Amino acid sequence: QPGMSSRWQPAWLDARQPGGWALVHCQQQFLGDANGVLFPREWLKRQELPILAEHGLGHFAGDAIYLLELHQPVALDGCAWQGLRQFMLHGDEDTFKMLGYASQIGTWARQHRFCGSCGAALLALAGERAMDCPACALRHYPRLSPSMIVLVTRGDEVLLARSRRFASGVYSTLAGFVEAGESVEACVHREVQEEVGVQVCNLRYLTSQGWPFPHSLMLGFYAEYAGGELVLQEEEIEDARWFSLDNLPSLPPVRTISRYLIDLYLARRLGHAEPMLPG
Secondary structure: OOOOOOOEEEEEEOOOOOOOEEEEEEOOEEEEEOOEOOEEHHHHOOOOOOEEEEEEEEEEOOEEEEEEEEOOOOOOOOOEEEEHHHHHHHOOHHHHHHHHHHHHHHHHHHHOOEOOOOOOEOEEOOOOOOEEOOOOOOEEOOOOEEEEEEEEEEOOEEEEEEOOOOOOOEOEOEEEEOOOOOOHHHHHHHHHHHHHOOEEEEEEEEEEEEEOOOOEEEEEEEEEEEEOOOOOOOOOOOEEEEEEOOOOOEOOOOOOHHHHHHHHHHHHHHOOOOOOOOO
């Protein structure tokens, strides 16, 4: 299948075992040097880093990979910190998959040191990606937040919007988190109505993408315009417009599911080759 990786394979590894390579992570930043972001694990552990947690992640090109989550970023000679988004924009696909997974596990480890039910210190569960409470037996698994992302279409026009958080001039598809008790389809209808004031119909599910900012699963849809005038939810949406396919604005990066939805619709309307699924 296009986009499937062979070099990066996530798996539970026993962090008590020696050896392997390690990533150093803190708050969606990774430590790197001229050779990249992977360091000999035993060498790192001699550097007196403020390690908050350590987890085995899996294998990259056959090598065991571990994560060192730090309490706070520290300086190390010859090294610099780089944000996860930079790897999405400029790194290779397999490396970004590995770092995206590592960032989610690091965030989970930081946020699940104590039981949310009784307050006891949690322990890593052997053989499983989970934190176990020895006091009340509650288990805490990595968090996953489902959300929808949708391209609203009207023939040769697409509805795109921008948030104040976006880079200057960039417009994207609409997105939002699924609420408790809500289907993803109901979320599409609700979020589109709330954010831009229009109604949609003929929803079609396309694909999904894990989105490690910090722990979302994006479920991608097409939806057709059914009625209504654009009324913006000002606290969320800075601007929204209908764009002709031959006059699109600046778009999100190519590795994002939002860009994939736009490029695929464009290719199908114009009879061009379809883009690959995002990794």
